[in-house]
Amino acid sequence: MKKTNIKLEKLQKILDAEVLTSQFPEKLEICYFCCTELMSDVLAFTHEGDSTVLITALSNSQTLRTAEMVDIKVVIIVRGKTIDKQLIELAEENGITLLRTEDAMFEVAGKLCSHIKEEEEKEKTKNG
Amino acid sequence: MDKTYHIEGGNFSEAGFASSDVKKLLKKLGLPTNIIKKAAIAMYEAEINVVAHAYRGDMEFKIIPGQILVTVQDEGPGIPDLELAFTEGFSTASSKVREMGFGAGMGLPNIKRNTDDISVETEVGKGTRLSFVINI
Numbered sequence: 533m534k535k536t537n538i539k540l541e542k543l544q545k546i547l548d549a550e551v552l553t554s555q556f557p558e559k560l561e562i563c564y565f566c567c568t569e570l571m572s573d574v575l576a577f578t579h580e581g582d583s584t585v586l587i588t589a590l591s592n593s594q595t596l597r598t599a600e601m602v603d604i605k606v607v608i609i610v611r612g613k614t615i616d617k618q619l620i621e622l623a624e625e626n627g628i629t630l631l632r633t634e635d636a637m638f639e640v641a642g643k644l645c646s647h648i649k650e651e652e653e654k655e656k657t658k659n660g
Numbered sequence: 661m662d663k664t665y666h667i668e669g670g671n672f673s674e675a676g677f678a679s680s681d682v683k684k685l686l687k688k689l690g691l692p693t694n695i696i697k698k699a700a701i702a703m704y705e706a707e708i709n710v711v712a713h714a715y716r717g718d719m720e721f722k723i724i725p726g727q728i729l730v731t732v733q734d735e736g737p738g739i740p741d742l743e744l745a746f747t748e749g750f751s752t753a754s755s756k757v758r759e760m761g762f763g764a765g766m767g768l769p770n771i772k773r774n775t776d777d778i779s780v781e782t783e784v785g786k787g788t789r790l791s792f793v794i795n796i
């Protein structure tokens with residue numbers, strides 16, 4: 533779980549992710565990333581669901597149920613898996629934005645970490 | 661207010677329906693978000709445990725002034741060693757359950773963390789009855 537501050541539209545661009553749901557709250561502020569296939573861990577360790585993105589290779593209904601229980605509003609499925617229409621419907625019903633990227637988890641995490649570092653560097657030079 | 665839901669063992673595509681339904685109800689009732697979240701997590705973990713480890717069960721949800729009461733009763737193998745079952749990391753989950761993203765041995769400890777009172781009665785070969793209370 534890494535703390536940062538990034539808008540959903542920016543996140544989507546960085547990961548070149550496809551938006552699968554009709555809703556896409558582009559200005560939503562993301563502060564935490566949770567990268568895992570273990571729904572047990574999501575349930576045990578999510579504290580600020582509203583500003584957390586779940587990034588996972590697991591694309592079944594329990595991924596969305598888990599997100600729903602802890603108030604996670606954005607789920608990104610990695611490795612460009614095909615995603616059932618039913619899953620998209622379940623996401624929409626529960627106000628969850630579902631995205632898909634071709635990248636694997638490792639690349640997704642790498643891209644996000646570099647972005648966060650760059651932003652931190654910019655912040656430093658601005659203040660320094 | 662009173663509600664009962666049936667839970668089917670092994671059915672992962674339907675799992676979570678009961679908890680989702682109650683969560684929506686609690687939202688409608690306007691309860692504080694932290695209370696709703698605690699209840700949702702505890703109910704969902706209990707529901708998944710029936711799906712993952714038992715044959716069938718029922719979840720009974722009740723809300724009275726000041727308290728949310730949930731009882732999940734199942735027909736199943738029961739739990740031979742409760743203390744062990746409540747240890748973080750202990751799990752007997754099958755590979756099928758693990759493929760669904762569960763089986764980390766975090767569920768029962770997580771239910772305990774999110775509730776104000778919890779009790780378990782279990783009989784090996786018969787089933788398990790888990791009850792918990794969340795103060796509002």
Ligand SMILES: Nc1ncnc2c1ncn2[C@@H]1O[C@H](COP(=O)(O)OP(=O)(O)OP(=O)(O)O)[C@@H](O)[C@H]1O
Nearest residue numbers: 572709713745751752753762763764765766767768
């Ligand atoms: N309703 C049940 N019937 C039979 N056994 C159960 C039941 N609930 C829990 N257990 C036993 O207790 C163990 C621990 O349960 P717990 O919920 O903590 O972890 P888990 O279900 O294995 O994994 P996780 O909850 O992290 O997905 C289970 O692996 C199982 O052996």
Ligand SMILES: [Mg+2]
Nearest residue numbers: 705709767768
């Ligand atoms: Mg469990």
